[in-house]
Structures are given as structure tokens and as C-alpha cells.
Amino acid sequence: MLDTVPITKEEICKPENLVYGRTPLMTDATLSYCPGCGHGTIHRLIMEVIEEMNLQADTIGVAPVGCSVLAYDFLNIDMQQAAHGRAPAVATGIKRLMPHKFVFTYQGDGDLAAIGTGETIHACNRGENITIFFVNNGIYGMTGGQMAPTTLPNMKTATSPFGRDIETMGNPLKITELIAMLPGTYYVTRQSVHTAANVRKAKKAIQKAIEYQKLNKGLSFVEIVSNCNSGWKMTPVESNKWMEEKMFPFYPLGDIKIPK
Numbered sequence: 001m002l003d004t005v006p007i008t009k010e011e012i013c014k015p016e017n018l019v020y021g022r023t024p025l026m027t028d029a030t031l032s033y034c035p036g037c038g039h040g041t042i043h044r045l046i047m048e049v050i051e052e053m054n055l056q057a058d059t060i061g062v063a064p065v066g067c068s069v070l071a072y073d074f075l076n077i078d079m080q081q082a083a084h085g086r087a088p089a090v091a092t093g094i095k096r097l098m099p100h101k102f103v104f105t106y107q108g109d110g111d112l113a114a115i116g117t118g119e120t121i122h123a124c125n126r127g128e129n130i131t132i133f134f135v136n137n138g139i140y141g142m143t144g145g146q147m148a149p150t151t152l153p154n155m156k157t158a159t160s161p162f163g164r165d166i167e168t169m170g171n172p173l174k175i176t177e178l179i180a181m182l183p184g185t186y187y188v189t190r191q192s193v194h195t196a197a198n199v200r201k202a203k204k205a206i207q208k209a210i211e212y213q214k215l216n217k218g219l220s221f222v223e224i225v226s227n228c229n230s231g232w233k234m235t236p237v238e239s240n241k242w243m244e245e246k247m248f249p250f251y252p253l254g255d256i257k258i259p260k
Contacts, residue, residue, distance in 0.1 A: 025077060026076060038135070041199060046106075060101050062080050110140040110149070136150050138155065152164065191253060198253075
């Protein structure tokens, strides 16, 4: 039997041995999202790209109410809070005053597609040179699991315990397809982060969105379909499977509008 020499932590952490390094653009705060939630992965991807593009000093993020508001604790960049749904309006003001900055919003579906529909539509229609990151889990996650504009037909929530009834509650709002038709949007895509392959695709989409803003091309819109295992009353594994079976057929992944 061969003798083995224990590998020290210092040896493992040598640059040549590292497979993945935590970006310094994430703070040391422990993520407080529910276990299995996609927000932490999305945070990391955005910060990795900003680090790789050396934009930390020139980035301003805007997050409103909901789970997205917790981003202030975890993103080591300049952040500005907005009232519920008003992030695109606040980001518009920041970008117009400081056009050299990279400005983005980070919003959930209850925020962006409900109380903030007007701000979203008009910022997209004007072609403001900002980037919108939209996390769609089909429910109001932070406030108790109520039905959102993106809740699927027959999907049970705290306010639709028997399922979303289209006849009385209306159809889910496909906000991303809607804004893709507006002339001011330059790049519109829908991704997810539930597998390693999808994480890589989502990161490429984030990179493109940031590059297009640097080129002053207009508004880029990146939707991330995510789970909400707490709101959906499922385990993380069950919620990812349910997302693949139910969410993706209604909200198909892929680019919706790409530059010509």
C-alpha cells in the first residue's frame, strides 16, 4: 500500500490548482435566500461578468421590493433602492445623468410585471440604454406566495388555492415576449440556472447584455426563469423538475430578439 502525503489547504488554494474562485464582487455575507433558490447563482453570474469586464467601479445596480431587495447585502457594487416596480424609472435617471456608467435593474416578476408594468414597458419602448435582469418564478416569493401576473394556468398559490382560473383571473402575462416587440429593445432573451449547462448559457447572455450597453445599443432584457421551492411548497429537487415540466413549456428558453 502506497504512502500518501496529506494535501494541505495552502496547496489546494494555489492558483494553479483552483478550478473555481469566488468573485470578490460578492460580499462575505451569507446568502439568506431559501435553499435551492436561483437568486444566489444569478447574483454570482452577474458579478463574475462585471469582474471579468473590469466594470466594478463603473456599475450601479437598482433593486426594488421583493426578494431582489436582498441583493444589497450580497453585491459588492454601488446599489440604489427603488420603490416597488419603479426600478426602470430610477435606472433611466441614473443612466441619463451618468451615461458612462453601466446601469442595471434586478427585479422579480411580481415587481416588474405587476406594479412596475408601466415603468417596464415605457423604458423598453424608449430604448433606454440600460440592462434589465428579470427573475421569473411565477409567484410572489417574499410576501407569502400569492398569485403573480406570471403564475401559470391552474397553478396553486396562496391567493389561488384551487389553481389560477383563466376565466376569472386572466391569462399569465408573457412580459418578455411583449417587450421584445418594442422598437427600443435591442437584445431580449430567456434563460435559467438550474443546471450547469444552463448556467453557462445564462452567463453568455449576461455578457452580451452588458456588452450591448457598453456599445450604446439600447435596452437589453435578460429573463431568468427560476424556481421558488418555498412558495411552490416543494423540495429544491422537486421544484426544478416541476419548472422543467411546467414552466419551460409556457416560458420557453432561448433568445427572443437578437441584433440584426
